[in-house]
Amino acid sequence: MMFWFLAVAVAAPPVQATTSTVIEAKPAAVKTVLSDLGNWPALWELKSAEDASRLHVRGEPQSLRQLLTWSSSETSRGRMNLDAIDEGSVAYTVDWASVGVTARAKPPSHTGVLTLAEEGEGTRVTWATETDKRSASRLERQLLGSIETLEALATQDAPPMRPPPELTAAPGVLAWQGYRHRWTYNHRINRSGDWWTVPSCTDETCTATQVHAAASGSGVDRATFDGFGATLTGDGVVGWYGSLSLWFDGREGEALTDRVCMAVPAEVGEGPALLRGYDLDAVESADSLWSFALEVSRSDGEVCADATIQMDCKTPECGSERLTTYSLEVPFVIATGPLAWSAHEATQAHSWKAKDIRDEPVPSALSRTLPIQEDRPALVGFSGFSIELDAALHTLGLDLAVRPGEPSGAGLPVELDLFYVQWGPVEIAPMTVAQFAHEGQATLTADLVVVQPEAGCVSTAQTAGTTFWPGKQADASVPLAEHQSEEVFARECAR
Numbered sequence: 255m256m257f258w259f260l261a262v263a264v265a266a267p268p269v270q271a272t273t274s275t276v277i278e279a280k281p282a283a284v285k286t287v288l289s290d291l292g293n294w295p296a297l298w299e300l301k302s303a304e305d306a307s308r309l310h311v312r313g314e315p316q317s318l319r320q321l322l323t324w325s326s327s328e329t330s331r332g333r334m335n336l337d338a339i340d341e342g343s344v345a346y347t348v349d350w351a352s353v354g355v356t357a358r359a360k361p362p363s364h365t366g367v368l369t370l371a372e373e374g375e376g377t378r379v380t381w382a383t384e385t386d387k388r389s390a391s392r393l394e395r396q397l398l399g400s401i402e403t404l405e406a407l408a409t410q411d412a413p414p415m416r417p418p419p420e421l422t423a424a425p426g427v428l429a430w431q432g433y434r435h436r437w438t439y440n441h442r443i444n445r446s447g448d449w450w451t452v453p454s455c456t457d458e459t460c461t462a463t464q465v466h467a468a469a470s471g472s473g474v475d476r477a478t479f480d481g482f483g484a485t486l487t488g489d490g491v492v493g494w495y496g497s498l499s500l501w502f503d504g505r506e507g508e509a510l511t512d513r514v515c516m517a518v519p520a521e522v523g524e525g526p527a528l529l530r531g532y533d534l535d536a537v538e539s540a541d542s543l544w545s546f547a548l549e550v551s552r553s554d555g556e557v558c559a560d561a562t563i564q565m566d567c568k569t570p571e572c573g574s575e576r577l578t579t580y581s582l583e584v585p586f587v588i589a590t591g592p593l594a595w596s597a598h599e600a601t602q603a604h605s606w607k608a609k610d611i612r613d614e615p616v617p618s619a620l621s622r623t624l625p626i627q628e629d630r631p632a633l634v635g636f637s638g639f640s641i642e643l644d645a646a647l648h649t650l651g652l653d654l655a656v657r658p659g660e661p662s663g664a665g666l667p668v669e670l671d672l673f674y675v676q677w678g679p680v681e682i683a684p685m686t687v688a689q690f691a692h693e694g695q696a697t698l699t700a701d702l703v704v705v706q707p708e709a710g711c712v713s714t715a716q717t718a719g720t721t722f723w724p725g726k727q728a729d730a731s732v733p734l735a736e737h738q739s740e741e742v743f744a745r746e747c748a749r
Contacts, residue, residue: 488710
């Protein structure tokens, strides 16, 4: 007689564990440590802050959501969400899901709440956690050690706090004028960025670095690009340089928005805000681009960055995960001094469909003449842009650039490169399986700002380069995904 047994896997219920002890530090000092992720790596078995592959902090300490990404190698990553929920407690979730790392090599995943209560001259720290049975004993041992680390950090003189974003002044205004970009093969946006660093100036020159970042999905890829920028110098012209960090966390296919502002000090004069570029980085898994809009603006004593992204991925290599998380760094410059400025918008809509995979769509340049004040130098930069696609497919190239000519009377001619191309599936007879050829529709909008001092000059720069992406789950935040070009600008106009 033969018996058959059916085994049904049932998820084990979570295990509750609580650790409570008094440490020699005031609750305010403990909360200071917990509110700054720069202090957290030691609490989560990370040797130093450098062990975190990405460190993202939003808002002011003690009233923010934070995320820490842990990496022990190029192929392992995890995440921690931290919410400071009230005066006396902090709730968090740790999910060190990673690739290529055994369970013994990473901290256990769990959720928890730390409750802080003043007791005598110190603070009672109660650490309640919820995890699986296999990890419970190890987690309890870890948390006891973490509380000791927490006490050591909190009893230091003036525990470090992450400073709020600040503005840095430099002579002249360095504006981003976009880029032209082509991938040889790409299906997802792991990282897309192009920006200018804050210029470092001597008495005669200012030096800045143009950085172009490109990383696709899991496959090997190469990207070529041209980058553009210009500086405006003149009597009394000063640029105030800063950067804002945005965060998008939601479901694929949804339009995710974020807005971050910072106060502008009273000593900063009147003037518009211009982009110095952007850096869009997939925190965990890369998805395909559907839409992307970014704007930097200044009003009511603040400078703000607003952005919306919509990402999706339906190809097999993306797996079943339907969540998407991206960080966006937005460098900007506020132009101040004896300036006049004006805003303009240009839109380019185009569609493409190739009969053969070997057909290459030809970018179409858009010409405009922008009104300016005569007998003044004119700097053109971006205050924002938007990209709208008919579907999230395989990105091949993106042009997002403005190339000004020489002023003529009250007009400034500009050439705008607003072009996008991606792959789309198409059946090629007599084959019944889909191959890939160029197909799609796109609308790109450039928000431009023209800045004109009473006197001065404009110096332009164009860079070019190639990046090589190894794929294989490599970390897109490392310098391997970047190409840097150092440019030197004269502080004085040529005589």
